[in-house]
Amino acid sequence: MAAETAPRATGRIERARQIEARKLARRSFLRVSAFAGLTLFTGSLLASFLGFFNLRRPTGFGGTVTVTADRIPRPGADPVRIPEGKFWLVNLNGPEGDVLQVGGTGGLLALYWKCPHLGCTVPWNPAFNGAQVNFPGIIGWFRCPCHGSTYSKAGVRVYGPAPRSMDTMRLTVNADGSVNVNTGQITSGSSENPLREVPYA
Structure with missing residues (x-):
């Protein structure tokens, strides 16, 4: 047991x-x-x-974007779209694009492609006639597809509901002919945009 x-x-x-x-x-x-x-x-x-x-050091939008010399438009040519930096590179020929007679002398501008009105992407319209916005004889404008805000080649607002001109980005020219655009340094647009041009030989 x-x-x-x-x-x-x-x-x-x-x-x-x-x-x-x-x-x-x-x-x-x-x-x-x-x-x-x-x-x-x-x-x-x-x-x-x-x-x-x-x-x-970020690259692309928000950082520094380098544009090689072969992508830079000739003076007076249509602006070039730089998608990696979200800007238009413009090479003004003398006072071209200065429809408000501020006094630009020509050179490069980096215009942020965002419309200051509601943020739509602003395309370059090479066929748009300025007669429609009281600037006859000038062909080729930045024109927002959302609400019709119209800007000169220098990004100066001439028509529409946008509160100001297109914003610009800081641009420096390198010794090899390329340019650096600091997309993180944006200046609010004004009628003095043409005075921000950077000389480019």
């Missing part, structure tokens, strides 16, 4: 140990999982914080 009771007692003790071992394993797993989750969450917050304040 005692011999039968001993194996039963041993079996119960063994089962109790196994149950306790499973509980401990489950608790350990939950503890490790919670700690790992907290560590990942904290790590992602830290990475986001450091990424936001990281002083890396």
